[in-house]
Amino acid sequence: MGRALWALRLTDTLSVSAFPTAARDAARPQLWVRGPVWDVVFLQSALWLLPLVLWLGRAGPGAHALDMLIFALTAPFWIGHRFTSAWLAYGTEAYRPLLKAQPVRFVAVPLVVTVLCFAILLPPDAALSLTRTERAIALAIVDYAFSTWHFAAQHFGALSLYRTRAGCGARRRDRLFALGIGGMLIFVADLLAGSVAYPERWLGTFPAWVAAEQQPIRLIATALLIAATASMLVAELRSPRISLPRILYVSGLAAMVAIALQPRSLFLFVAIWTSQHWILATGIGAQAPSAEIAPAQGLLRPALHALNTRPILLIVALMTLSAILLPLFEVEANWQTPGAVFYGDRLFGAFAAGLRSSVWVPALLALGFASGFTHYLLDRAVYRFSDPTVRMAANALLTAR
Numbered sequence: 001m002g003r004a005l006w007a008l009r010l011t012d013t014l015s016v017s018a019f020p021t022a023a024r025d026a027a028r029p030q031l032w033v034r035g036p037v038w039d040v041v042f043l044q045s046a047l048w049l050l051p052l053v054l055w056l057g058r059a060g061p062g063a064h065a066l067d068m069l070i071f072a073l074t075a076p077f078w079i080g081h082r083f084t085s086a087w088l089a090y091g092t093e094a095y096r097p098l099l100k101a102q103p104v105r106f107v108a109v110p111l112v113v114t115v116l117c118f119a120i121l122l123p124p125d126a127a128l129s130l131t132r133t134e135r136a137i138a139l140a141i142v143d144y145a146f147s148t149w150h151f152a153a154q155h156f157g158a159l160s161l162y163r164t165r166a167g168c169g170a171r172r173r174d175r176l177f178a179l180g181i182g183g184m185l186i187f188v189a190d191l192l193a194g195s196v197a198y199p200e201r202w203l204g205t206f207p208a209w210v211a212a213e214q215q216p217i218r219l220i221a222t223a224l225l226i227a228a229t230a231s232m233l234v235a236e237l238r239s240p241r242i243s244l245p246r247i248l249y250v251s252g253l254a255a256m257v258a259i260a261l262q263p264r265s266l267f268l269f270v271a272i273w274t275s276q277h278w279i280l281a282t283g284i285g286a287q288a289p290s291a292e293i294a295p296a297q298g299l300l301r302p303a304l305h306a307l308n309t310r311p312i313l314l315i316v317a318l319m320t321l322s323a324i325l326l327p328l329f330e331v332e333a334n335w336q337t338p339g340a341v342f343y344g345d346r347l348f349g350a351f352a353a354g355l356r357s358s359v360w361v362p363a364l365l366a367l368g369f370a371s372g373f374t375h376y377l378l379d380r381a382v383y384r385f386s387d388p389t390v391r392m393a394a395n396a397l398l399t400a401r
Helices: 019-025 037-040 047-058 066-083 084-091 096-101 103-121 134-166 169-192 206-212 212-236 243-258 266-287 298-310 311-332 344-349 348-356 359-382 388-393
Strands: none
Touching: 019 103, 037 047, 037 266, 047 066, 047 084, 047 243, 066 084, 066 212, 066 266, 066 311, 066 359, 084 266, 084 311, 084 359, 096 103, 096 388, 103 134, 103 169, 134 169, 134 243, 134 266, 134 359, 169 212, 169 243, 169 266, 206 212, 212 243, 266 311, 298 311, 311 344, 311 348, 311 359, 344 348, 344 359, 359 388
């Protein structure tokens, strides 16, 4: 959320501090978003992804068991998570009032971004001052910057959901931890691993300096991670209402960043980091419309409503969509990546392989970038909980069940 939940400002709106003690205790929502099992599977997926990926990765990045696990996570969750916010915006009764009330945010801006991506990448080399490859590289750099922020913002959103349910905690501390640890330190780890998108084109000689000073930078970053995590956990343990979900989420996020800061662990980190993001986004997106009101009329809308109010079925639908669309979006995702693994080939064989050398490559590149950018925008729109109408639309995320 897909990289999501950017601006949760729920403490004031859901505060129950004005009630007498007994009434306040009764009014407090449960600490889990849906329940312990659901949350551990989706929101707290780092807890089982970390040991599983590390265990399967003992034999090296090319281990068959690890490869099969990543395939089993990528095919059903990667593209499905990217379309989760679009589903909420355009396919649910819960968000229909927002779609009508805010057409610029939900329709016009995503449409303009999509048209721009195609306008940038479809013209041939001679049509513009930059070649198509240079244009695609520029978009990849922009996408990397938005993606890094998007992932960190999702961590802030998850912490905020749990903070609101606990009824205590500091919003600013959560933001600093999510953006500092889940954003800035991840950028540092990417620099150390050489996985930043085309760093020489926008960072100059800075990546070379980082590479030359790897050991002290790793030590400083690890010390910052330990200090920030300890501060978060101590603050949580001193809270009037200790939240086990928050403790688990902080610990899981810190563990993922610790893996990222280790040398020679890039492949394992990417497998854990991206999968956790996809799974969390899918779980949140499936829960958000589950309490929506049934439509009064129509043929398609009641069918969609039946799907939206059954989170498991909605997740299955998103997973199916993800697998079907996988070969289309792998063209952009693995563009200019030497030795890239194309999981779409395992599902669609020669059809998927043929797409990468077809006349459709420029359009598929544009489609990939457009879907990513609109995903960032729509995540911001559907989880913008500073807006009372968004809180009403996604009340299943915010209230006890």
